[in-house]
Amino acid sequence: MPEISVRGLEMPQSPIRKLAPLANDAKKRGIKVYHLNIGQPDLPTPQCGLDALKNIDRSILEYSPSQGFQSYREKLIPYYKKFNINITPDDIIITTGGSEAVLFAFMACLNPGDEIIVPEPAYANYMAFAISAGAKIRTIATSIEEGFALPRVEQFEKLINEKTRAIMICNPNNPTGYLYTRREMNQIRDLVRKYDLYLFSDEVYREYIYTGSPYISVLNLEGLEDNAVLIDSVSKRYSECGIRVGALITRNPEIRQAVMKFCQARLSPPLLGQIVAEASLDAPEEYYRDVYDEYVERRKTLIDGLNRIPGVYSPIPMGAFYTVAKLPVDDSEKFCRWCLADFNYEGETVMMAPASGFYTTPGAGKNQVRIAYVLKKEDLQRALVVLKKALEQYPGRVDDE
Amino acid sequence: MPEISVRGLEMPQSPIRKLAPLANDAKKRGIKVYHLNIGQPDLPTPQCGLDALKNIDRSILEYSPSQGFQSYREKLIPYYKKFNINITPDDIIITTGGSEAVLFAFMACLNPGDEIIVPEPAYANYMAFAISAGAKIRTIATSIEEGFALPRVEQFEKLINEKTRAIMICNPNNPTGYLYTRREMNQIRDLVRKYDLYLFSDEVYREYIYTGSPYISVLNLEGLEDNAVLIDSVSKRYSECGIRVGALITRNPEIRQAVMKFCQARLSPPLLGQIVAEASLDAPEEYYRDVYDEYVERRKTLIDGLNRIPGVYSPIPMGAFYTVAKLPVDDSEKFCRWCLADFNYEGETVMMAPASGFYTTPGAGKNQVRIAYVLKKEDLQRALVVLKKALEQYPGRVDDE
Missing domain, CATH: 3.90.1150.10 (Aspartate Aminotransferase, domain 1)
Structure with a gap:
């Protein structure tokens, strides 16, 4: 064989x-x-999401737009606004789970051999998506003894070389539950600007923060309009892991244009999942x-x-x-x-x-x-x-x- | 940036x-x-598929298995048997549309720089998935004047070199509507065996054959157990393009094992789509x-x-x-x-x-x-x-x- x-x-x-x-x-x-x-x-799952399923009144389960339904993208705007994330529907690309958002971000932004710095321990599938894209994960160690806090900037800079193209974080973190502080986020922001890197941030757990500390989205870091890519998913916030609906959000139109070509190739994100996710936005407080x-x-x-x-x-x-x-x-x-x-x-x-x-x-x-x-x-x-x-x-x- | x-x-x-x-x-x-x-x-879409949607009685829309539901894979066996395709549920991996099946087949089987021979005109997204995997499509021309029939074997052999790793066909063909003859399928089989290539065959249109000629699946070609990968999708046969349910089927366990790692990374195929697709198998004659x-x-x-x-x-x-x-x-x-x-x-x-x-x-x-x-x-x-x-x-x- x-x-x-x-x-x-x-x-x-x-x-x-x-x-x-x-x-x-x-x-x-x-x-x-x-x-x-x-x-x-x-x-x-929110009852309004389950109800939307029962109320689907379509005789054909047809393709949805490659970027995801306009109505859903519009309805996401006030949701993000609650977290002080101010975006437009055009900034949003609906993906088949957060997984596809990570894969497409890597595919569109990284060349084979490029390196991504990721604090470890890290969500294991980032490694898998990096291998899929031919990119190389360079991990920066955090330790259980220090509660998985981010190392000092010098530790990052030791890893940065001419192949370094991105930093990827998960905030709040899977698997550690760590929440990046304002100081740490500023440190990452400065690094990203200094070396002109991409910053991919997986923020699917933003609803679950248990300390008084603020959640700082990459989309709220100043001066990173061209560098920041937010990875999102409805899986965890609505107990909807099975519907496979996520999002890739960036203010950089060149990234979106490249990502959209990968989106067109896979035709469309799940129709039924989008209907459920859109309805779930009506979940009561x-x-x-x-x-x-x-x-x-x-x-x-x-x-x-x-x-x-x-x-x-x-x-x-x-x-x-x-x-x-x-x-x-x-x-x-x-x-x-x-x-x-x-x-x-x-x-x-x-x-x-x-x-x-x-x-x-x-x-x-x-x-x-x-x-x-x-x-x-x-x-x-x-x-x-x-x-x-x-x-x-x-x-x-x-x-x- | x-x-x-x-x-x-x-x-x-x-x-x-x-x-x-x-x-x-x-x-x-x-x-x-x-x-x-x-x-x-x-x-x-078949009424039984639409009814299954309305009758979903779950309070949590959870992950499904990375390989797809066992019940669905089992129910597919008699469906394929109707086309003389004899497989087991283990041979089947449920994917997010036929698109993902093509991508994962390329990812698991092809190295960057490897070449795939594809008769052209070809479904455009094969090119996109090849680029995603870093592989190179080498097209073999067919012409409208000859009704898009497959060229003689010598034309194929001219393209084969040490980088050639696979042949990909779509049968019946998108975009031409061409149906490969027994003679052509045997010719491809012999080539695949002679050069030990993979043979990927996209057969999502098997229901739509308008001549008396037989439909010959790659899974029915003798001696290709290790080489043949069938790409499938329910999109076209049930008017269910939006639910994103496809399949990758191969008797080669090593391919399945590699593909499953990509499947685990993306966690699971769409839950709701699988429920609809499974129910749609009950569509009456x-x-x-x-x-x-x-x-x-x-x-x-x-x-x-x-x-x-x-x-x-x-x-x-x-x-x-x-x-x-x-x-x-x-x-x-x-x-x-x-x-x-x-x-x-x-x-x-x-x-x-x-x-x-x-x-x-x-x-x-x-x-x-x-x-x-x-x-x-x-x-x-x-x-x-x-x-x-x-x-x-x-x-x-x-x-x-």
């Missing part, structure tokens, strides 16, 4: 999804699996508040619970609905596999994402896992009990001195 | 969609536009028959009508719902633009896709257009009247000697 492409071989498996076959096997054996691995909220309050509660439950398990440490995430926690194990991937394949406590086990997949530095994050707090409080509490038992029984337990 | 990527600059604009702004302007001026440019059928009969009628109307306009020539397409026709004009893109910007007949005009966008050979197809017969008979008849008038008035008219 002909050979698989180098890119096809190099593409990482998703650290979030690669253990899914083991989880399926466990379920077949009758074991209940608590899914702490994936950012799939169990909270309901209570919807946002209830969801927010729920996450506040879950965050407290999870983080308190984790830090009470001997040998476990989690910083307190400031946003999103993930945390990266340190476990007393030799290798978190081995541990996660063991939990699914060889362990259960009273017929139950936990599935987590090994954090090594969120790092590119070899060996980094080897005793860390990403945990999503997307399950209801009782399930989280029970999952914590199961995790505690698993850590007690795991043969590869390693305690710090 | 930083530079747009070379790929972003090289990406072609869609010949099908790039004139859309002119069409929108015409509509704003109150002109009715007959859309002959795009393969968006006006026939209804009458649905398929009615749609088929309608296209037979439209094909006759269009092709007869075209060939009756002085100076126009169209071969008789054997499948799909397009034809590539020769017009008595200096430059079909100029003509198509003129139809939208500067012409109307009794308040109406036509939009067609300039065929040059379906060729890579410079100058090829310059007096050709792709016409989709996706409008109802009366509209097609009226569009033919308008086209005839346009050709009479067009300042760039050029008649053959």
Whole structure:
């Protein structure tokens, strides 16, 4: 047979999804699996979004415009305005999930061999999209001990060379829950201007910020009109991961023009998802508040619970609905596999994402896992009990001195 | 600002969609536009598919599996069996439209610089996906005079070199409506085996074959288990272009394994679209028959009508719902633009896709257009009247000697 492409071989498996076959096997054996691995909220989609589905009155499910429906793009304007993001419908390109927005941003802006600086741990699929585009991720380390704060500007500058073309951040951060401070955002802004880089910012978790600190969008950084690209998605804010509706937003018309060619090639973003997403913008304030309050509660439950398990440490995430926690194990991937394949406590086990997949530095994050707090409080509490038992029984337990 | 990527600059604009702004302007001026440019059928989606939408009883629109729902993949087995394609659910990967299936096939199988041989005229977006993957399309010319039949094997072999990694066909063909014969398919099979190439075959129009000739899927060619990749989509067979559900099917597990990594990176195909597509498999035989009969009628109307306009020539397409026709004009893109910007007949005009966008050979197809017969008979008849008038008035008219 002909050979698989180098890119096809190099593409990482998703650290979030690669253990899914083991989880399926466990379920077949009758074991209940608590899914702490994936950012799939169990909270309901807004009723207005679900109603819009039932009320679709079309006899043909036809293509939508490559850029997305005009009506939807117009309706997004007041939504962004609530976050002081002032844009026009023309600035918005609707994509098939935030995933496609990242891929198209990389495709349109980066040449093969170009480098993107990304603070690690980072959302693993950025690596995958970089490989798809032939670009190279250079990670800048952040540490659990420092709560994943951004390193000083000198650390960035050490990585910058003639191939450096972009910085990519996720804010609030997946997987760490870190929220960039005003000082950090200004530091990034200055770097981007100084070296004339692109700045891609994935801000899909803006609804979930738990401290008094402000959320600073890249679209609010002065002087970055030509450099900043916002990546967005409705997946997390409306519990609509399955409808595959995201957005790429930039004030730079040249980027939009290039991205639109990739959009035309894939014809259109999902019609049905756009209808649901557009209707979901009518969700009442209570919807946002209830969801927010729920996450506040879950965050407290999870983080308190984790830090009470001997040998476990989690910083307190400031946003999103993930945390990266340190476990007393030799290798978190081995541990996660063991939990699914060889362990259960009273017929139950936990599935987590090994954090090594969120790092590119070899060996980094080897005793860390990403945990999503997307399950209801009782399930989280029970999952914590199961995790505690698993850590007690795991043969590869390693305690710090 | 930083530079747009070379790929972003090289990406072609869609010949099908790039004139859309002119069409929108015409509509704003109150002109009715007959859309002959795009393969968006006006026939209804199956009622069972629409009903499934109304009956969705989920409170969370969550991710679906990266490979697509197991239930849907299982239900596809008897569908393919009707066409003598015998596969298992594991062989199928559900994609976000046929577009994503092409992109992922290229990404997983082709290295930057690799060459793919494609008979031209070809579906324009293959070029776009090849550029996305850094691969190079080498086209082999077919001609309107010979009804777009495949050239002899020697013509293919002239193009084959150490960079050649794949052949891509579309059967029945978009844009020409050509259906590959048994002899041609065997010729391609022998080439693929001799040079150990991948064979990608886009067969989304298999329902629409108007001659007694058999449809031969690549999955039915012997000895190509490791080489053949079928690209599919429900867009055309169920008038469901907007739901973005396609498939990549191959018996080669290594290809599937590589493709699945790209699938995991984009998380999942559209949930809602899969629900509709799965339900649409229950469409009664009458649905398929009615749609088929309608296209037979439209094909006759269009092709007869075209060939009756002085100076126009169209071969008789054997499948799909397009034809590539020769017009008595200096430059079909100029003509198509003129139809939208500067012409109307009794308040109406036509939009067609300039065929040059379906060729890579410079100058090829310059007096050709792709016409989709996706409008109802009366509209097609009226569009033919308008086209005839346009050709009479067009300042760039050029008649053959």
